[in-house]
Amino acid sequence: MSTATIRHFLVDTDLTQAEQTEVLDLAAAMKADRYGYHPYAGPQTVAVFFDKTSTRTRVSFAAGVAELGGQPLIINPGESQLGHKESIADSARVLGRMVSTIVWRTYAQAGLEEMATHSRVPVINSLSDEYHPCQLLADLLTVREHKGKLAGLSMAYLGDAANNMANSYLLAGVTAGMHVRIAGPAGHLPDEAVVAAARDRGAETGGTVTITSDPSEALSGVDVVATDTWVSMGQEDEKAERVKLFGRYRVDEAAMALAAPEAIVLHCLPAYREYEIAAEVIDGDQSVVWDEAENRLHAQKALMAWLMASSGLAAAPSLEEGARR
Numbered sequence: 485m486s487t488a489t490i491r492h493f494l495v496d497t498d499l500t501q502a503e504q505t506e507v508l509d510l511a512a513a514m515k516a517d518r519y520g521y522h523p524y525a526g527p528q529t530v531a532v533f534f535d536k537t538s539t540r541t542r543v544s545f546a547a548g549v550a551e552l553g554g555q556p557l558i559i560n561p562g563e564s565q566l567g568h569k570e571s572i573a574d575s576a577r578v579l580g581r582m583v584s585t586i587v588w589r590t591y592a593q594a595g596l597e598e599m600a601t602h603s604r605v606p607v608i609n610s611l612s613d614e615y616h617p618c619q620l621l622a623d624l625l626t627v628r629e630h631k632g633k634l635a636g637l638s639m640a641y642l643g644d645a646a647n648n649m650a651n652s653y654l655l656a657g658v659t660a661g662m663h664v665r666i667a668g669p670a671g672h673l674p675d676e677a678v679v680a681a682a683r684d685r686g687a688e689t690g691g692t693v694t695i696t697s698d699p700s701e702a703l704s705g706v707d708v709v710a711t712d713t714w715v716s717m718g719q720e721d722e723k724a725e726r727v728k729l730f731g732r733y734r735v736d737e738a739a740m741a742l743a744a745p746e747a748i749v750l751h752c753l754p755a756y757r758e759y760e761i762a763a764e765v766i767d768g769d770q771s772v773v774w775d776e777a778e779n780r781l782h783a784q785k786a787l788m789a790w791l792m793a794s795s796g797l798a799a800a801p802s803l804e805e806g807a808r809r
């Protein structure tokens with residue numbers, strides 16, 4: 485049996501800058517040869533749990549595991565014992581004897597940490613209240629495709645600056661050596677601990693962090709503009725007050741006029757046109773959101789293959805693997 489430490493992906497900073505680059509390079513290779521990599525040959529099973537609803541994450545993991553030679557097992561909200569009829573630790577012990585990877589969309593990050601502590605296979609966070617790191621791998625792959633690089637670029641996120649996407653933009657962006665600007669109203673800015681972690685990572689990569697309540701400061705001359713819903717899953721009761729609070733941070737044509745002329749626009753989707761983003765922006769020339777959505781598939785395939793190899797559970801995938809087929 486392998487003695488390698490099992491690698492998990494629970495938060496963006498679980499990958500160093502060099503490792504993040506390896507995953508993105510592998511994603512590009514897998515995108516170029518979509519059916520050429522089979523780390524889950526067997527077929528091995530990947531369990532994909534959902535405590536919250538999903539379209540992109542559900543479909544991209546299901547398709548991605550199948551394309552890697554494996555079998556996805558999708559467990560929808562309310563369909564398992566996990567976390568309510570059985571402890572997370574006991575579920576992790578059982579799952580690790582049956583599946584090769586565990587993917588989980590849930591509420592508290594602490595649950596994912598407990599799962600990873602007791603799992604002998606990689607655990608992947610496919611969205612928690614705190615982070616959405618798989619989305620950021622797709623976003624960075626998209627930025628790299630359109631801009632040719634990541635380090636040194638500036639990226640602004642506007643809106644609910646205390647949500648999972650804001651935290652992940654901050655952590656994944658500085659890991660890539662980007663200058664990340666986060667703008668939202670007071671009381672809805674990233675937690676101090678997340679900002680400190682981002683600054684620490686930035687000290688290693690050259691990435692920087694700006695936290696502001698002034699949308700113009702975040703947008704001025706920026707290369708990449710990103711936003712997300714103002715009402716995340718689990719916050720539906722707060723919709724009316726949130727719509728009032730975040731209105732100033734809408735990504736519309738006036739906002740885009742402040743960004744660099746060649747700026748691109750990201751949104752993880754689902755989007756709420758005329759709330760966080762204007763229709764003419766998301767449906768306009770600067771929007772790359774459909775590439776971004778597709779890249780969930782390629783980025784997550786690369787992540788799964790990389791985690792399996794780094795954990796000693798599969799052969800290291802080669803960037804030429806598909807080409808040799």
Ligand code: CP
Binds near residue numbers: 541619752753
């Ligand atoms: N962006 C994203 O995670 O979409 P879903 O909620 O549809 O999975």
Ligand code: NVA
Binds near residue numbers: 753
């Ligand atoms: N912040 C959003 C992201 C959805 C993909 C949410 O958590 O609902």
